[in-house]
Amino acid sequence: PETGCLSIIVLGASGDLAKKKTFPALFNLYRQGFLPAEEVHIFGYARTKISDEELRNRIRGFLVDNKAASSKYSDDVLKFLELIKYVSGSYDTEDGFRRLDKEISEHEISKNSHEGSSRRLFYLALPPSVYPSVCKMIRNCCMNKSDLGGWTRIVVEKPFGRDLESAEKLSTQIGELFDEPQIYRIDHYLGKELVQNLLVLRFANRFFLPLWNRDNIHNVQVIFREDFGTDGRGGYFDEYGIIRDIIQNHLLQVFCLVAMEKPVSLKPEHIRDEKVKVLQSVLPITDEEVVLGQYEGYRDDPTVPDNSNTPTFATMVLRIHNERWEGVPFILKAGKALNSRKAEIRVQFKDVPGDIFKCKKQGRNEFVIRLQPSEAMYMKLTVKQPGLDMSTVQSELDLSYRQRYQGVVIPEAYERLILDTIRGDQQHFVRRDELKAAWEIFTPMLHRIDDGEFKPIPYQPGSRGPVEADELLEKAGYVQTHGY
Numbered sequence: 489p490e491t492g493c494l495s496i497i498v499l500g501a502s503g504d505l506a507k508k509k510t511f512p513a514l515f516n517l518y519r520q521g522f523l524p525a526e527e528v529h530i531f532g533y534a535r536t537k538i539s540d541e542e543l544r545n546r547i548r549g550f551l552v553d554n555k556a557a558s559s560k561y562s563d564d565v566l567k568f569l570e571l572i573k574y575v576s577g578s579y580d581t582e583d584g585f586r587r588l589d590k591e592i593s594e595h596e597i598s599k600n601s602h603e604g605s606s607r608r609l610f611y612l613a614l615p616p617s618v619y620p621s622v623c624k625m626i627r628n629c630c631m632n633k634s635d636l637g638g639w640t641r642i643v644v645e646k647p648f649g650r651d652l653e654s655a656e657k658l659s660t661q662i663g664e665l666f667d668e669p670q671i672y673r674i675d676h677y678l679g680k681e682l683v684q685n686l687l688v689l690r691f692a693n694r695f696f697l698p699l700w701n702r703d704n705i706h707n708v709q710v711i712f713r714e715d716f717g718t719d720g721r722g723g724y725f726d727e728y729g730i731i732r733d734i735i736q737n738h739l740l741q742v743f744c745l746v747a748m749e750k751p752v753s754l755k756p757e758h759i760r761d762e763k764v765k766v767l768q769s770v771l772p773i774t775d776e777e778v779v780l781g782q783y784e785g786y787r788d789d790p791t792v793p794d795n796s797n798t799p800t801f802a803t804m805v806l807r808i809h810n811e812r813w814e815g816v817p818f819i820l821k822a823g824k825a826l827n828s829r830k831a832e833i834r835v836q837f838k839d840v841p842g843d844i845f846k847c848k849k850q851g852r853n854e855f856v857i858r859l860q861p862s863e864a865m866y867m868k869l870t871v872k873q874p875g876l877d878m879s880t881v882q883s884e885l886d887l888s889y890r891q892r893y894q895g896v897v898i899p900e901a902y903e904r905l906i907l908d909t910i911r912g913d914q915q916h917f918v919r920r921d922e923l924k925a926a927w928e929i930f931t932p933m934l935h936r937i938d939d940g941e942f943k944p945i946p947y948q949p950g951s952r953g954p955v956e957a958d959e960l961l962e963k964a965g966y967v968q969t970h971g972y
């Protein structure tokens with residue numbers, strides 16, 4: 489591993505994302521020894537004028553030390569907080585960034601016993617509107633200057649643009665300042681255990697290789713449900729909606745890993761090449777294969793306009809024009825304020841030809857990968873009903889992670905991904921051309937929604953979403969299976 493001091497700079501340090509995700513992930517990495525105090529310093533940067541101590545106080549409550557026995561703030565929490573300094577400044581003038589650079593450089597000098605290079609990781613926990621100016625300030629004022637080498641990297645969060653045009657513009661602006669290997673576009677779904685498992689599952693198991701195609705698979709669903717609404721994020725959400733918030737990124741990334749061809753190797757570029765190819769093979773989505781919804785009460789949020797048409801629910805069918813998948817519907821479905829919180833992939837196989845058991849009514853073989861909660865994979869299959877006669881019943885082959893890997897702590901997505909950024913591994917990050925291909929799929933539909941041509945159907949909070957979505961599923965050929 490590289491040595492030398494490592495400065496992690498969290499921009500937008502007083503915001504929600506930094507408090508809830510970035511700092512807790514850094515804390516977990518620290519606790520596991522990945523961020524040794526002799527090398528690492530963490531800087532928070534934001535506009536608010538507060539002291540180091542005030543920032544630490546704001547973060548403290550979000551750092552949960554599972555191992556700590558009784559006292560709320562363990563030694564680890566206190567030592568971690570000691571590593572954090574705060575610098576305030578604006579996002580579009582050099583003054584603050586020059587002060588930031590001075591602080592980073594002082595830290596680098598004080599830790600130069602390593603005589604290594606200096607590594608600077610800038611985490612932009614900020615709205616995309618300020619990315620261009622912040623990137624420019626970093627470029628002008630804060631780049632690594634060590635003669636001994638090292639690097640400067642930036643991590644950017646979604647939403648990366650609003651549509652193809654704005655995303656490309658943003659990519660060009662940032663691309664003029666940083667090279668692609670320095671840019672880490674984070675999609676935290678790529679850090680989830682069972683999402684990372686997809687490649688292994690598909691390409692290391694003989695079971696799946698011959699079956700994973702249009703000859704055997706009838707349809708695939710990638711589903712995201714939340715049982716809460718926009719919860720104080722109405723203002724942000726209303727500008728983006730469920731397609732930009734969840735489907736264009738999280739679900740589409742999962743879709744890529746389910747549908748792409750086998751990469752030449754596990755090298756990040758090989759994997760991302762395959763993702764781009766499958767995205768480019770997606771046909772335009774037709775209006776008949778989209779259902780949008782908005783939960784009742786969504787507009788009661790004072791930050792949401794009374795006439796908002798922003799969808800909080802969407803189900804749509806993607807079709808891939810290639811040899812493996814022609815004719816197989818890939819159904820992407822996401823919704824807020826539904827009846828449960830769950831993210832899963834359901835791969836439904838075709839009926840058995842020439843069925844002699846007449847077991848069709850029990851449903852098809854289905855392979856389910858539950859990303860959360862309670863990671864699991866199970867296969868629904870038909871077995872003989874135990875007993876004297878030959879009747880059949882649906883049952884499951886079940887791999888529940890909690891039972892099978894008792895005592896194994898599954899790392900948080902952000903923890904894993906931040907470690908990757910430090911190690912320089914871009915496998916689980918979105919490449920520029922991949923992002924472009926993703927926006928190409930959704931932009932025409934998003935523009936029609938923005939223009940008010942496509943209206944969401946109201947649905948009851950706590951329900952399954954609009955019934956029209958279930959009808960669309962049926963039309964696409966999904967057959968409800970029994971059992972789980």
Ligand code: BG6
Pocket residue numbers: 676714733734831
């Ligand atoms: C975020 C979305 O990217 O993902 C949120 O902006 C959503 O709206 C969240 O709630 C879901 O993440 P997870 O990991 O809880 O499924």
